[in-house]
Amino acid sequence: MSSSVIDFIHQRKDHYIIRWKEDIDPLVFNDASLSEGLADELRIEIIDIVLNDLYTEEKGQGERLRRFADRLIHYGLPLGNFIRGLHSLRRMLRNDLAEEYTEECILEFEAQLDGLISKLADESAKMREKIIDTQNHALKELSVPLIPVFDDISVMSLIGTVDTKRAKYIMENVLEGIVDHRAQVVLIDITGVPVVDTMVAHHIIKVYEAVRLVGVHCILVGIRPEIAQTIVTLGIDLRNFSTKSTLQKGVEAALEITNREIKEAPTK
Template sequence: MNNQIIKNLQKHKEEVMYAWIEEMKNEKGEKFFQYMPEHLVEKTSREFTALMLSNIEEGEDVSDEQSMEFATKIVRFGWSISFINTAIDRFSKVVFKHLEREGVVNGENYSRFFELHLNWIEPLRRSIIQSYSLEWERTFNLQKIALQELSASLIPVFEKISVMPLVGTIDTERAKLIMENLLEGVVEQRAEVVLLDITGVPVVDTMVAHHLIQAADAVRLVGSKCLLVGIRPEIAQTIVTLGIDLTDFLTTSTLQKGMEKALRLTNREIKEVE
């Protein structure tokens, strides 16, 4: 029976693949198969079909290399674990219907097919999901590192004046990185005034304010002044409601106003040229 199934699926591989694509297109809330270019959908589907049939054709588990290679692609395309499970279930359903139509599976040998199915699909599912989890974790960590590096850089904008734009949520780990980059940058750039721009920080709570105050104190200890800029009305309201004391902070609502204040603190000003 195994040989029959293998030969039949090998012969009708394209038919099975296109039937599976149609199943996935009809899946509620599905985006990849509906909005991605046709050639990309077909290429990815061909790779998925080859992966799904690899262990049943060879009679052994799919290799880690195969599943990891496919996992790398689907992580990039935004497939979730739930979506992967759905894709595997739909593929299994399409294969069963096809073999039933072909007369390869019937009432007499259904129990044998069910046993074969369990030994084929479930190990394959575990292998793909394990590879996906490893690849997703690796990608997430790389993105996290890249975001931290991009959003905690001290940028010299004028002589003696530098800006650090902060983007995203500030947790303890990021606060540590901000502090390190801030102090190293101040010394290296010989900045007398530093602007911490929190325009891109969605929430300022007690913990975030504490980290910002620590950063300002550290800047003062190395002989520079620190301005907190980009305080939106909702952030100001939160700071007042929480009773956070920023009296030792020089603050402005925008980076532009902060830059004007920084220039005055370094005995300079902007003048229009006539």
């Protein structure tokens, strides 16, 4: 494509920013808590990408698009709305170019711009996947940790719903924690699990059995009356499981297993 097309647009850049502002603001910036200065900065940045990066080498263009996609995600701007705004810019440019250039020239420019829009969408999707992976990793590290409370005694407190994915994290964390803390007794506290159905009970039983298979005592604590009733109603057999109603009673049992007990200090 002739460089005169990009020169034609570049000379009118400020004009296009002003005109495009009327189209894109209702789509992208109206509901966003951005200062006017930051919104202008983003408008100018995408115009520069349209004007300059269509003709830069692939590597440089990809890097700029990644940075821009990262900024959109950081400020919580909907990519779909922004892309619709870019298509409004595309239509605006086409109307102006139609007065100066052949249809072939315009189609070539549009193809380049459409390719850039697709790459922006791809880079944004990759950035979001990366963020989700990072969040999932953080969830794995921060949720359901095995916490040592005494030498050889550790507690895992389950809070919230236990689904299949979370059950996998629980299993990994409890087995890794047993090795790290050299636990002899593990208390699994389900006080914070709001609902225990067949699936949840199945996940908890699997964790319990895995702990016993590695030679560690396991005590299930926090079985409230309503959970006990549900377990009986569902026909789940916990007769071979060591259970306690509260964490306190579970700790007392764990101390007994490890030949220890808590005594009150003599008063002076």
